[in-house]
Structures are given as structure tokens and as C-alpha cells.
Amino acid sequence: MPTCLYCxxxxxxxxxxxxxxxxxxxxxxxxxxxxxxxxxFWFCIGLTVFCAVMIVWLPRHLF
Ligand SMILES: [Zn+2]
Numbered sequence: 001m002p003t004c005l006y007c008x009x010x011x012x013x014x015x016x017x018x019x020x021x022x023x024x025x026x027x028x029x030x031x032x033x034x035x036x037x038x039x040x041f042w043f044c045i046g047l048t049v050f051c052a053v054m055i056v057w058l059p060r061h062l063f
Contacts, residue, residue: 002026 001010002025009020017024 001013002015003010004018004020004023005026006023007018007021009018011019011025015025
């Protein structure tokens with residue numbers, strides 16, 4: 001149950017604004033975690049693509 005940061009009023013879940021004072025409620029914890037996980041996933045994809053490009057692009061005969 002999300003609690004308002006401004007008036008400490010407990011609010012029903014899926015509520016975007018506080019029912020008491022109307023201020024926006026903090027994002028749900030699991031939603032933020034999911035977003036972070038998605039960002040990390042795309043970071044890994046980008047890193048993999050970068051490494052693949054570097055393997056092909058960098059000259060091999062120098063080593
Ligand atoms: Zn409030």
C-alpha cells in the first residue's frame with residue numbers, strides 16, 4: 001500500500017495521486033525494479049554488440 005510522502009496517508013494501490021492531499025504518489029517499488037531490469041537488459045545487449053563489433057573491427061595481426 002503506497003504511503004503519501006507529504007501527508008503520510010496510506011493510499012489504495014494503482015492510485016497515481018494521494019486521495020488526501022492530491023500530490024503524486026511515489027512509483028510502485030516493483031515497477032521501478034522492472035524498469036531498472038529492462039535498462040540493464042538493454043545495457044547488456046549494447047555491450048554484446050559493442051564487443052562483437054570490436055572483435056570484427058580491431059586488427060588481429062598486431063597480437
Ligand atoms: Zn497526501
